[in-house]
Amino acid sequence: MPLERDMEMEFKEQGFRDWSPGLSSRDQLTQAAFVGALGGFRSLVASVYHLKAHNSFVKKNWGEVERYRTVTASLQPKFWSYWDLAVWDMAWNAYGYYRGEAEEYSDDFKGWHIENIIMPTYLQKGIDYAKRGLEWLPDDYRLLKVIADIYDQKMGNAEKAAEWYLKASRKPEAPPHVYRAYAHQLTLCAGREKEAYRVTEDLYRNSGDLTLTLLRDLERLEDDIARRAARDMTYEQLRDAALAEDAGYLEMASFAGYLLEVRKDFSAAVDIYEKVAGHSQAPTFYRRKLAFLMADHPKKAVEAYQMLKTLALSDPAALRREDMSRIAQLESRLGIAKQKRIRP
Amino acid sequence: MANSSTPAVQIEGLTKVFRLPFKQEKVVAVDGLSLQVDAGEVYGLIGPNGSGKSTTMKVLLGLISPSAGKASIFGLDSGDTASRGSVGFLPENPYFYKYLTGSETLAFYGKLCGLSRKQIRERSDELLEMVDLTGARDRRLGGYSKGMLQRIGLAQALVGDPRLVVLDEPTAGVDPAGSRKIRDLVLELKRRGITVILSSHLLEQVQEVCDEVGIIFNGRLVREGKLNDLIAIEDQSEIVLQNATPQLLERIAEMVEGEEGAQLLRCGNPRTTLERLFLQEIKEGSKQGGEDA
Amino acid sequence: MDQQAQDIAISGKHRVFSLLRIWAISRNTFTQLVRMKVFYFMLIFSALIIGANLLFLSFTFEQELKILKDVSFGAMSLFASIFAIVGTALLIPKDLEDRTLYTILTKPVPRIEYLIGKLLGILLLIAVSILLMSLLFFAVLYIRQHGILAEKIASIPRQVSEADIESFRESIFSRGLQPELLLGVVAVFLKAAVAAAVALFVSTFASSTLFTIIVSLVIYFIGHAQALALDFYFAKGEMHSAGQRFFAGLIGVVFPNFQLFNVADGLTAGEVISTSLMARLVGLTAFYLTIYSLVSWLVFAKKEL
Numbered sequence: 001m002p003l004e005r006d007m008e009m010e011f012k013e014q015g016f017r018d019w020s021p022g023l024s025s026r027d028q029l030t031q032a033a034f035v036g037a038l039g040g041f042r043s044l045v046a047s048v049y050h051l052k053a054h055n056s057f058v059k060k061n062w063g064e065v066e067r068y069r070t071v072t073a074s075l076q077p078k079f080w081s082y083w084d085l086a087v088w089d090m091a092w093n094a095y096g097y098y099r100g101e102a103e104e105y106s107d108d109f110k111g112w113h114i115e116n117i118i119m120p121t122y123l124q125k126g127i128d129y130a131k132r133g134l135e136w137l138p139d140d141y142r143l144l145k146v147i148a149d150i151y152d153q154k155m156g157n158a159e160k161a162a163e164w165y166l167k168a169s170r171k172p173e174a175p176p177h178v179y180r181a182y183a184h185q186l187t188l189c190a191g192r193e194k195e196a197y198r199v200t201e202d203l204y205r206n207s208g209d210l211t212l213t214l215l216r217d218l219e220r221l222e223d224d225i226a227r228r229a230a231r232d233m234t235y236e237q238l239r240d241a242a243l244a245e246d247a248g249y250l251e252m253a254s255f256a257g258y259l260l261e262v263r264k265d266f267s268a269a270v271d272i273y274e275k276v277a278g279h280s281q282a283p284t285f286y287r288r289k290l291a292f293l294m295a296d297h298p299k300k301a302v303e304a305y306q307m308l309k310t311l312a313l314s315d316p317a318a319l320r321r322e323d324m325s326r327i328a329q330l331e332s333r334l335g336i337a338k339q340k341r342i343r344p
Numbered sequence: 345m346a347n348s349s350t351p352a353v354q355i356e357g358l359t360k361v362f363r364l365p366f367k368q369e370k371v372v373a374v375d376g377l378s379l380q381v382d383a384g385e386v387y388g389l390i391g392p393n394g395s396g397k398s399t400t401m402k403v404l405l406g407l408i409s410p411s412a413g414k415a416s417i418f419g420l421d422s423g424d425t426a427s428r429g430s431v432g433f434l435p436e437n438p439y440f441y442k443y444l445t446g447s448e449t450l451a452f453y454g455k456l457c458g459l460s461r462k463q464i465r466e467r468s469d470e471l472l473e474m475v476d477l478t479g480a481r482d483r484r485l486g487g488y489s490k491g492m493l494q495r496i497g498l499a500q501a502l503v504g505d506p507r508l509v510v511l512d513e514p515t516a517g518v519d520p521a522g523s524r525k526i527r528d529l530v531l532e533l534k535r536r537g538i539t540v541i542l543s544s545h546l547l548e549q550v551q552e553v554c555d556e557v558g559i560i561f562n563g564r565l566v567r568e569g570k571l572n573d574l575i576a577i578e579d580q581s582e583i584v585l586q587n588a589t590p591q592l593l594e595r596i597a598e599m600v601e602g603e604e605g606a607q608l609l610r611c612g613n614p615r616t617t618l619e620r621l622f623l624q625e626i627k628e629g630s631k632q633g634g635e636d637a
Numbered sequence: 638m639d640q641q642a643q644d645i646a647i648s649g650k651h652r653v654f655s656l657l658r659i660w661a662i663s664r665n666t667f668t669q670l671v672r673m674k675v676f677y678f679m680l681i682f683s684a685l686i687i688g689a690n691l692l693f694l695s696f697t698f699e700q701e702l703k704i705l706k707d708v709s710f711g712a713m714s715l716f717a718s719i720f721a722i723v724g725t726a727l728l729i730p731k732d733l734e735d736r737t738l739y740t741i742l743t744k745p746v747p748r749i750e751y752l753i754g755k756l757l758g759i760l761l762l763i764a765v766s767i768l769l770m771s772l773l774f775f776a777v778l779y780i781r782q783h784g785i786l787a788e789k790i791a792s793i794p795r796q797v798s799e800a801d802i803e804s805f806r807e808s809i810f811s812r813g814l815q816p817e818l819l820l821g822v823v824a825v826f827l828k829a830a831v832a833a834a835v836a837l838f839v840s841t842f843a844s845s846t847l848f849t850i851i852v853s854l855v856i857y858f859i860g861h862a863q864a865l866a867l868d869f870y871f872a873k874g875e876m877h878s879a880g881q882r883f884f885a886g887l888i889g890v891v892f893p894n895f896q897l898f899n900v901a902d903g904l905t906a907g908e909v910i911s912t913s914l915m916a917r918l919v920g921l922t923a924f925y926l927t928i929y930s931l932v933s934w935l936v937f938a939k940k941e942l
Contacts, residue, residue, distance in 0.1 A: 040718075040828070040861055040895060043902040044711030047704045054696075079906035081699055362941075405743045407942040425653075425747045433743035439735035441665065443672035455661035456744040500740060510743075 037075060046075035046082070053089070062094040066125065073133065080140050083133030087143075091126025091150045095119055123154050144168035145178055148185075158188035176207060180214060187217045197221045204283065212317060219285045222250060229254035230261060242272065249279035253286065260293075270294060284318040287311055292323075295330050305330055312342045350419045352508045352539035353381040353404060357413035360399050360563075373399040375563035376413070381541060381556070383418075383507070386534050388554035388571075389543040390622060396563040397543040398436070401512055404541075405433055417508055429457075432501030436513040438493060442486035446477050446496055449485060450503050457504030464503075471499040475529065491522030498529060509533060511542040515549055527553055547622055559625050567625050658746055659754040666758025667765075670724055675762070678716055682770055685712045686777050698785045702812045703905055705781060709774040710821055710901035716770065717763050717829035722857065724759050725836035726849035738942060749934045752837065756930065759833045764826060771822045775814055782813030812907070820915055821901035827922040828898035832857055834929035835893070841937040860895040863888055893925050 037045045053068035069086035076082055098119050105111035127150055130143045137143060148164030151157040165182035168174055183203055186196040200218050204210065229238065229251075235258065241247060242255030256272035259265045270293060277287045288311060294304035308327055311318055331341050360374040374396040381387040389397050402408045404415045406422045420427035440449050447468050454464035472478045475495035480488065488496065494514060501509055511530070515523040530553045533540050544550050550557060557574060559567040567574065585592070593611060600608045689708035696704070732738040741751060789805050790797050836853040843849040897918065900910055 040714055040899045040902075041711045042899065043707045043905050047707040047711075050700070050704070076902065076906050078903065078908055079703070081697075081703070085700075402942065405739075407739060407742060409939075409941070425745050428743055429745040431743065433739065435736045435739040437736070438740060439737055440740065441669050441737065443669050444665070448668075452661060452665050453740065453744060456658055456741060456746050458655065458658070458745070497740070504744065 033071075042075050046072045046079075049075070050082070050085070053085070057089060057093060060097055062089075062097070062122075065089050065094065069129070073129070077133070077136040080133065080137055080142055083129055083137075083143055084146060086129040086133075087126040087146050087150075090122045090129060091154060095122045095126075095154060098122065123150055126150055139171050139173075141168040141171035141174035141178060144171065145174075145181075148181065152181075152185060158185045161185040162189060176209060179203075180207075180209075180211060184213055184217055187221060193221060193224055197225065210317070215283065215285060215317060218283060222253065222283075223257075225250060226254040226257040227261075230258040235263075249276045249282040249286070252276045252279070253282075266293075266297065270297075270300070284311065284315045288318050288323070292326065295326070301330065301334060305334055305336070309342055350383070351380045352383045352385070353379070353387075353415070353417055353541065354419075355379050355400065355404065355413070355415045358400065358403060358410050358415055359412040360396075360403060360408065361411045373563055374403070374410075377560070377563065377565050378413075379558055379565055379568065381508075381539060383539050384534075384537050385556055386530065386540045386542070386554050388550035388557045389541060389560060390545065390547060390550055390557060391543075391560035392545060392626070395560045397560055398512060399563075400560070401433075401510055401541070401543060405431065405510060429504070430507045432504060432506035432509045434494075434497045434501045434509070434511045434514055436516055438497040440485050440493070440496065440500070443484060445482050445484050446472060446488075447481040449496060450499060453500045454503045459504070467503055467505070471502055474502075474532070475499045476525070491518045491525070494518050494522065494526060495529075498526070502533075506538070508539045508541070511540065513544055514542055515544070515546060523549070559622065561626060654747065655750065659750050659757065662741070662746075662751060662754025663757040663761060666728060666755055667761045669728075670758070670762045675720065675724070676766070676769070678766070679769055679773070682712055682716060683773060685709075686774065690777070690781070698789070698809055699812055701785070702778070702781065702809075705778060706818070706901075706905040709770070709777075710825065710905060713767060713770045713774070713822070714825050714828065714899075714901065717767055717825050718832050718857065720763050720766060721759065721829040721833035722836045722853045723850060724762060725755070725833050726840055726843075726846050726853060728755055728759070729837070729840040730843060730846045730849060733942065742942065748938050748940075749930075752841070752930060752933050752937055756833060756837050756926075759837075760830055763829045763833065767822060767826050767829070771818075775818070778814045778818075782809055785809050785813075817904055817909070820910055821904045823915070824898050824900035824918060827918060828895060830922055831893050831895070831898070831925045831929075834926045834933075835860075838929045838933040838936070841933045841940065856892055857895065860892040863892045863894055863896075897921065 033045045033048070036042075049068045049072045053065050053072060056062075056064035056068060066086075066089075069082070069089055073082040073086050098114050102111050102114040102119065105114065127147055130147045130150075133143045134140065144164055145168040148161045148168060151164060152161035155161075162182055162185035165178055165185055169179035169182050180203060183196070183199045186192055186199055189196065196217075200214065200221055203214055204218050233241075233254075238251075238255045238258050241251040244251070252272055253276050256269045256276060259272060260269035263269075270290070273286065273290045273293065276282050277290045279286075287307060291304045291307040291311065294300035294307070297304075308319075308330075327342055356378050358374050358377045359372070362371045362373055363369075364371065377396070377400060379387075389400070391397050399408070403410050404417065404422055406425070406428060409423060415422040417427045417431055441452075444452065450468040450471060451464050454467060459467065468481075469478075472481050475498055477492060477495055477499065480492060485493065485496065498511070498514070501511070514526050514530075518526065527549060530540055530542065534553070540553075542550070542554070551571065554571055556569065557567075557571050558565050583596075597608055597611070600606050686705070686709055689705055729738075732741070738751075742748065786802075786806055786809050789809070790802060793801075832853070835856050836849060839852045839856070840849040843852065900915075900918070903910065
């Protein structure tokens with residue numbers, strides 16, 4: 001009937017009810033489930049298969065898990081969670097299970113086979129599920145993100161991870177941490193340090209949420225830039241850049257690094273680092289750097305301790321976990337009374 | 345507006361042919377039947393099973409449409425829903441909604457007749473009293489006996505205060521006491537001036553209550569008339585005695601023998617003469633039917 | 638003729654169409670079904686929903702709420718459709734078998750009124766059962782979403798801020814008891830109503846309850862698959878000749894596209910349905926009810942009882 005066809009089309013345009021049992025799922029449904037799915041109980045049948053998949057997961061029967069996940073997801077392809085679960089079961093649960101197996105047979109050919117053939121297959125299955133889900137839900141950042149997660153957590157492929165995190169971050173509903181994950185992956189890509197620094201610095205300046213990862217990444221990237229500058233430039237070039245009227249803290253830090261590493265001129269380096277730490281644009285981790293630099297120098301130890309104490313109170317995130325033992329050493333060296341010591 | 349001269353029921357040249365599904369055969373259930381029932385009469389339609397009684401009634405009540413001819417109730421054609429405004433019907437072996445109680449059943453049918461709530465209450469009380477079911481009014485019909493069902497059926501037929509009541513085999517399957525009760529009710533209706541058509545194959549019943557009788561056989565009305573006319577045999581007389589001793593009967597027999605031309609045909613306990621008549625008509629009817637073919 | 642009878646004859650003018658009579662038949666149908674103890678099904682429904690609750694162990698709240706909704710909507714749709722088809726199939730053939738129909742149609746009741754009355758009675762039953770089921774469903778959903786929120790808060794070892802609680806509430810409740818679910822409930826009713834109209838039509842020419850049920854179920858299932866089949870034959874809605882269009886139209890009328898009514902499937906997956914689409918679904922239902930009632934009447938008016 002024309003009216004019905006119209007409505008059907010509109011349903012499809014709205015992305016609603018657009019479903020026909022694809023061959024893949026039809027073959028894997030029992031007859032009863034197929035009739036049920038056709039008879040208007042699609043969502044219920046999907047739930048039942050979801051439970052079956054869960055049972056198979058408990059039994060660690062990964063072939064069954066895969067079969068049931070395919071059925072569930074193709075019965076209700078617009079429900080992102082079904083795709084996400086399929087990805088999770090493949091790339092985390094099955095993968096993790098086989099990693100255990102591979103360790104058990106690490107000396108055998110079997111172990112090699114599992115590690116080099118089976119495990120990558122499950123990662124790929126996970127990625128494939130997410131991509132099929134994206135055909136139905138092209139705007140779902142979560143499915144994009146889960147692909148990036150696999151590249152990041154399972155494959156250690158920062159290039160790919162960065163690419164997918166970036167795609168995910170561009171979706172309207174993506175929370176800010178997805179973009180930060182992109183930035184972090186970028187810092188791990190060899191040869192893309194400049195791009196990484198641009199993104200990370202922009203995040204540092206403009207996003208309200210300064211996470212530890214972001215701060216560490218920024219510090220690492222800036223160290224890297226300073227080291228690169230110290231290697232590529234002459235003393236004069238570095239000095240002129242650092243002492244110029246409108247010199248940025250990064251130029252100063254590069255010069256200070258040069259003084260410290262190449263010239264081994266400790267006090268000159270400290271002088272410049274003091275300027276860096278006092279620079280309005282400079283991140284607080286320069287103050288930490290300066291403080292620990294001075295702490296190793298007997299004459300400056302007291303001053304260094306004061307700086308650390310201020311930092312611990314005003315910006316504890318600038319300090320790292322391993323700093324605590326160094327601070328404790330410093331405190332005992334200086335004979336600081338127990339009750340006056342810095343507490344994390 | 346029907347006046348008292350309009351017959352309660354008029355059936356003219358009624359023919360009903362049924363086609364058997366998936367077969368070429370046709371069955372003629374009623375064949376050119378005409379009859380008339382005057383207002384206030386009790387009319388008995390008798391005939392063996394399958395003779396066309398029920399079909400005739402169904403046409404009259406608009407449940408099926410005639411192949412030819414027509415039927416009307418108080419001048420209104422049977423095909424017209426309005427004609428059923430003045431008729432009450434009790435089908436053979438009726439089943440009602442067994443989840444309803446007696447009074448709910450009457451209320452339901454009362455509403456179908458367009459009665460107001462107040463009218464329904466009054467009619468129900470009156471009818472339940474009349475059919476002697478006042479004590480069972482709040483019991484569900486599922487628990488009623490066959491006789492009670494028949495009586496609630498009759499009450500249901502009467503709830504719209506009809507001028508014509510059609511009863512199809514009203515005593516079928518009812519025990520003798522229940523049967524008598526129904527006979528009394530029919531007589532009560534007659535007393536109230538309500539026209540009654542009843543069909544039966546139990547002749548005794550018809551004989552007891554009917555003014556006029558029609559005999560149907562093979563879809564045709566083979567005989568019709570006042571009951572008395574039909575069963576009276578002109579050259580025969582009947583004496584019915586009570587507490588007659590064998591000696592008395594012997595003396596009567598002797599007296600008859602002494603009389604010129606007179607003859608004692610039989611002596612015994614009285615029997616239904618109508619039944620005899622009926623059997624005779626059937627015999628003739630089948631002879632005729634055979635000749636027609 | 639006595640005075641009383643004449644009064645009736647004068648005062649009791651026959652009305653050609655009477656809503657009161659239809660209402661009497663509907664109410665009677667409803668009462669009959671209720672007294673057949675059909676509402677015991679609520680026990681099964683409750684058991685299903687509570688049973689579904691027990692399956693939730695080790696799932697995320699999103700999945701848990703989805704399964705609850707799936708099971709509830711599935712059961713609602715199942716019961717509503719069963720009532721629609723079996724209920725309707727039980728009534729008219731049974732009236733005919735028991736000759737109860739004679740007593741009704743020999744009252745001044747037009748046959749269309751009888752049909753409409755029966756259909757409305759069934760719809761009333763379906764509506765009341767869906768109402769009861771959705772009340773229970775919504776109550777369980779409400780209790781569960783609050784339970785989940787409480788569990789979530791309790792599972793966090795540190796002090797939970799107001800803002801955190803608010804965001805948990807937001808994310809849990811948005812997958813819980815939402816007004817859109819009502820659209821799903823309405824769609825379940827509309828679908829059952831069409832199924833009842835189909836069964837009504839079948840029962841006007843069927844001779845037995847079993848036949849009515851089987852034929853109606855066949856139509857019901859074909860109706861679910863018809864869009865698929867048409868897609869298959871006409872390659873995604875492209876129909877060329879007038880003959881093909883006629884054929885598709887015919888299929889569409891004889892077998893209502895029941896898939897259109899499966900709004901709940903999308904709702905439980907978090908999809909959104911527009912009001913205009915919903916309004917047209919109501920219109921489509923009205924269309925089917927009218928068509929099927931009329932065709933039923935055409936058959937039934939001529940039926941030899």
